[in-house]
Amino acid sequence: MRWCYSCMIPSMLQPVPAQIEEGIIEVLKNVSRRTIEPTLDSDLVVDLGFDSLQVLEVIAELEDRFDISIPLNYVPTTRTVAQVVAQVAALVDGRANAG
Amino acid sequence: MTPLRTLPEALAEAARTEEGYVFVADGIETRRSYADLRLASLGVARALREAGLRPGDLAALAIGDAEQFLTTLFGASMAGIIPASLDPPVAASNPSAYLEATARIIRLAGARAVITTSALRQEFDDMRASCPDIDIVLSRDTLDAPPLGPDHTASLDDIALVQFTSGSTAVPKGVVLTHRILSANIDAINGPAGLGSSTTDSAVSWLPLCHDMGLIGMALGPLYCGRPAVLLAPQAFVKRPAEWLRAISRHRATVSFAPSFAYALCVRRVKDRDLEGLDLSCWRVAGCGAEPIHAPTLAAFAERFAPVGFRVTSFLPSYGLAEHAVAATFAPRGRPPRVEQVSSDDLTERRTAIPKNGTTRSAVTLVSCGRPFPGHRLRIVDEQGRELPERQVGEITLAGPSVMQSYYRQDALTAATLRNGWLYTGDLGYVSGGELFVCGRVKDIIIVNGRKYHPQDLEWGVEDLAGVRRGRIVAFGAPRHGGPDRVIIVAEPSGRVPPDILSDAIRRRIGDLCGLSVDDVVLVRNGTVARTTSGKVQRAAIKARYERGELAGAGVEHAGVRA
Numbered sequence: 001m002r003w004c005y006s007c008m009i010p011s012m013l014q015p016v017p018a019q020i021e022e023g024i025i026e027v028l029k030n031v032s033r034r035t036i037e038p039t040l041d042s043d044l045v046v047d048l049g050f051d052s053l054q055v056l057e058v059i060a061e062l063e064d065r066f067d068i069s070i071p072l073n074y075v076p077t078t079r080t081v082a083q084v085v086a087q088v089a090a091l092v093d094g095r096a097n098a099g
Numbered sequence: 100m101t102p103l104r105t106l107p108e109a110l111a112e113a114a115r116t117e118e119g120y121v122f123v124a125d126g127i128e129t130r131r132s133y134a135d136l137r138l139a140s141l142g143v144a145r146a147l148r149e150a151g152l153r154p155g156d157l158a159a160l161a162i163g164d165a166e167q168f169l170t171t172l173f174g175a176s177m178a179g180i181i182p183a184s185l186d187p188p189v190a191a192s193n194p195s196a197y198l199e200a201t202a203r204i205i206r207l208a209g210a211r212a213v214i215t216t217s218a219l220r221q222e223f224d225d226m227r228a229s230c231p232d233i234d235i236v237l238s239r240d241t242l243d244a245p246p247l248g249p250d251h252t253a254s255l256d257d258i259a260l261v262q263f264t265s266g267s268t269a270v271p272k273g274v275v276l277t278h279r280i281l282s283a284n285i286d287a288i289n290g291p292a293g294l295g296s297s298t299t300d301s302a303v304s305w306l307p308l309c310h311d312m313g314l315i316g317m318a319l320g321p322l323y324c325g326r327p328a329v330l331l332a333p334q335a336f337v338k339r340p341a342e343w344l345r346a347i348s349r350h351r352a353t354v355s356f357a358p359s360f361a362y363a364l365c366v367r368r369v370k371d372r373d374l375e376g377l378d379l380s381c382w383r384v385a386g387c388g389a390e391p392i393h394a395p396t397l398a399a400f401a402e403r404f405a406p407v408g409f410r411v412t413s414f415l416p417s418y419g420l421a422e423h424a425v426a427a428t429f430a431p432r433g434r435p436p437r438v439e440q441v442s443s444d445d446l447t448e449r450r451t452a453i454p455k456n457g458t459t460r461s462a463v464t465l466v467s468c469g470r471p472f473p474g475h476r477l478r479i480v481d482e483q484g485r486e487l488p489e490r491q492v493g494e495i496t497l498a499g500p501s502v503m504q505s506y507y508r509q510d511a512l513t514a515a516t517l518r519n520g521w522l523y524t525g526d527l528g529y530v531s532g533g534e535l536f537v538c539g540r541v542k543d544i545i546i547v548n549g550r551k552y553h554p555q556d557l558e559w560g561v562e563d564l565a566g567v568r569r570g571r572i573v574a575f576g577a578p579r580h581g582g583p584d585r586v587i588i589v590a591e592p593s594g595r596v597p598p599d600i601l602s603d604a605i606r607r608r609i610g611d612l613c614g615l616s617v618d619d620v621v622l623v624r625n626g627t628v629a630r631t632t633s634g635k636v637q638r639a640a641i642k643a644r645y646e647r648g649e650l651a652g653a654g655v656e657h658a659g660v661r662a
Binding site: 043045046047049050051052053054055056057059060072 | 334337338339364368547548603606607610614615616617618
C-alpha cells in the first residue's frame with residue numbers, strides 16, 4: 001500500500017521512461033567535451049567518443065540526477081544509450097519498490 | 100641516514116609501530132595495522148609455498164582490491180617469490196580483450212604462477228593452453244594458511260619486484276627492481292631533499308597499485324618510514340574526484356601525489372557543495388608527476404581550493420619513470436611551481452629553450468620538475484650521447500642507485516636502455532638554473548591521463564579485425580598541450596568492409612582493449628603505410644604526414660570524428 005501514498009505526493013513521483021531518456025541524454029551532452037547528438041542507438045565509445053574515465057563521470061552524474069547507485073559491474077556490458085536507459089530505469093524502479 | 104632494507108625487513112620494522120593502512124572501498128574505511136598485514140602476508144607466503152611455488156619463481160598478480168593485492172605482494176616477497184604486478188581489468192572494457200592482452204605479457208615474461216580474484220580464476224586457468232609456463236593459477240581468496248616461519252631471508256640484491264610498465268603488451272617491459280634499488284629510491288623520496296618526511300606525516304592516495312607512483316610512491320613510501328597511508332580505489336576517485344580531497348581533509352593527510360589530469364578533474368568536477376566542510380590546510384605536499392605537468396591546471400586548482408585552505412606552495416612537481424623505481428627529480432618544497440615560457444619554434448626546430456620575448460610567435464609554458472636526489476645524477480645528452488649545456492634540449496639520462504637492474508628477460512632492450520651506467524629515459528628535456536624542464540619524448544609513447552600506451556599494442560590489438568590489411572596499421576599520439584594526447588589510428592582497408600563500419604570496429608576494439616577513446620581514424624590508400632627494410636612500420640613518417648595534413652588530403656576515405 002505504501003507506494004500508493006508516495007504516488008500522491010508530487011515530489012515523490014518516479015520519472016517515466018521518456019524523462020529518464022531525456023535526462024540521460026542531457027548528462028551525456030554535459031560530460032562530453034565534443035558536440036554530440038546522442039540517440040538511443042548511439043554507442044558510448046564508438047559514436048560518442050567516451051573513454052573509460054568519462055564513462056565513470058557519466059555514472060556519477062546519473063547517480064546524482066536519479067538518486068540511484070549504479071554498480072560498477074554493470075559497466076562492461078553497457079554499450080549503447082538504450083542500454084543505459086534500460087539500466088537506469090530498472091534501478092529507479094527498484095528504488096521505488098524498495099522505498 | 101636510514102640503512103637500506105629489503106621489503107620484508109621494512110614491513111617487519113613498520114609492524115613494530117602502531118601505524119598501518121586505511122583501505123577505503125564503497126565509502127567504508129577499514130584500518131589494518133602493519134602488524135596485522137604482516138601476519139596476513141605470512142599466511143599468504145605459506146599458502147604460496149604449499150601451492151608449489153619456490154624462491155625465484157615469478158608470480159603475476161592480477162588483483163584489483165588494494166588489501167588483497169598488498170598482502171599478496173608482501174607474502175610473495177617474504178617467501179622469496181618474485182611478484183610482478185599486472186593491470187587488473189578496467190571497469191569499462193570487456194574481459195576477453197583484457198585477458199588476451201594479459202596473456203601476452205604472461206607468455207613473454209614466463210610467469211610460473213598467476214594469482215588473481217575468484218572471478219577471474221577460471222579465465223586464467225583456461226589461459227594455460229596458450230601460456231605453457233603457467234603451472235599454477237590461484238585465487239587470492241583461497242590463500243589462507245598459518246603464518247610461514249622464518250625460512251627465507253632476502254638479500255638486498257635479490258629481485259624485490261617486477262613492474263610491467265603500463266600498456267606494454269606488444270613487447271612487455273618488466274622493470275626489475277632489487278631490494279637495494281627500491282629502498283634507495285624510497286629513502287631518497289622520504290629524505291630531506293625529497294618529502295622531508297617526519298613522524299607527523301600521513302598519506303592519501305587513489306593511484307592504482309599496479310602503477311609505480313601508486314605502489315612505490317604512495318603505498319611503500321609510507322610503510323618504509325612507518326607512517327600511515329589511506330588508500331582509495333582509483334575508480335572511486337575518477338567517479339567522484341571530491342572523494343580524494345575529502346579523504347585528505349578527514350584524515351588530516353600531509354602528502355598526496357597525482358598526475359596533472361587529477362588536479363584538472365577536481366577543478367572541473369568538484370562542485371561548490373562539495374567544498375562544505377573541506378579543510379585542505381593540512382596538505383603540505385601536493386605532488387604532481389607521471390605525465391607532462393600543465394601549469395594553468397595547477398594555477399586553477401590553487402585558486403579553486405584556496406578558500407578551503409589549499410596553498411600553492413604545497414605543489415611539488417616531479418619527474419620519474421618506472422625504470423628509475425618511481426621518482427627521479429623533485430622540485431624544492433615550499434615554493435610555488437617554477438614556470439618558464441619558451442618559444443615553441445626554437446624548442447622543436449633548434450632544440451633550444453629561448454625565453455619568450457617580443458618577437459616570439461608562439462610560446463609554451465613548462466613547469467620545473469626540480470633536481471635529482473643526492474647521490475643521483477642527471478644529464479641531458481644529444482643523439483651521440485654527448486652532454487649538452489643548460490637550455491639545450493636533449494634526451495634525459497639518469498644514473499645512481501635508483502636505476503633499474505634490467506628489463507625482465509629482455510637483454511637487447513636492456514642493453515639499448517642502460518648504456519655505460521646511464522639510463523636513457525626516452526624523454527626530452529633541458530636544464531635551466533640546475534632544474535629539469537621536461538618538454539617531449541624521443542620514443543613513440545602515447546600518454547593519456549597519466550598512463551602510457553605503446554602504439555604497437557594498439558596496432559597489434561586491431562590487426563586481426565576483418566577489413567584491415569594485416570600489418571598496415573599505424574597508431575600514434577598527437578601531443579596536445581595541456582590535455583591528453585590525441586589518439587590517431589591510420590590503417591589500410593582491405594576493401595571487404597564498408598569504411599564507416601571498419602572505423603567503428605577499430606574504435607570499439609581500442610576501447611575494449613584499454614579504455615582509450617580514439618580521436619581520429621584515417622583509412623588510407625594501399626601502400627601508404629610504409630615499412631622499413633626490416634619490416635617495421637614507419638610510424639614517424641606517417642605521423643609527420645598526418646600532422647602536415649597530407650593523409651586526409653590525399654583523396655582517401657576519411658572517417659574521423661575530429662576532437
